Amino acid sequence: MTQTTSRIFDDFARLMNDAAGVATGVRREAETVMRAQAERILRELDVVTREEFDTVKDLAAAAREENEELKARITALEARLATPDAAE
Known part of the structure; x- marks a missing residue:
C-alpha cells in the first residue's frame, strides 16, 4: 500500500509541477499579447x-x-x- 500511495503522490506532484510550468507559459504569452496591444493602441493614438x-x-x-x-x-x-x- 505504501508503494501505491507514494506513486500516487509522485504522480500528483509531477502533474502540479507541469501545471505550474504551463501556467507560467500562459502568463508570459498573455503579457506579450497585452504589451503588443498596448503598443499598437499608443501608436494609433499618436502619443x-x-x-x-x-x-x-x-x-x-x-x-x-x-x-x-x-x-x-x-x-x-x-x-x-x-x-x-x-x-x-
Missing part, C-alpha cells in the same frame, strides 16, 4: 515617446531662458532711452 517629450521640454526651457535674457536687454535699452543723457 509621443518619452524621449521626444524630454527633447521638447529641454527646447522649451532653453527658449524660456532666452526670452528672459532678451526681456532683460529690452528693459535695459528702454531705460537707457528714457534717460535725458541718452539723447546726446
Whole structure:
C-alpha cells in the first residue's frame, strides 16, 4: 500500500509541477499579447515617446531662458532711452 500511495503522490506532484510550468507559459504569452496591444493602441493614438517629450521640454526651457535674457536687454535699452543723457 505504501508503494501505491507514494506513486500516487509522485504522480500528483509531477502533474502540479507541469501545471505550474504551463501556467507560467500562459502568463508570459498573455503579457506579450497585452504589451503588443498596448503598443499598437499608443501608436494609433499618436502619443509621443518619452524621449521626444524630454527633447521638447529641454527646447522649451532653453527658449524660456532666452526670452528672459532678451526681456532683460529690452528693459535695459528702454531705460537707457528714457534717460535725458541718452539723447546726446
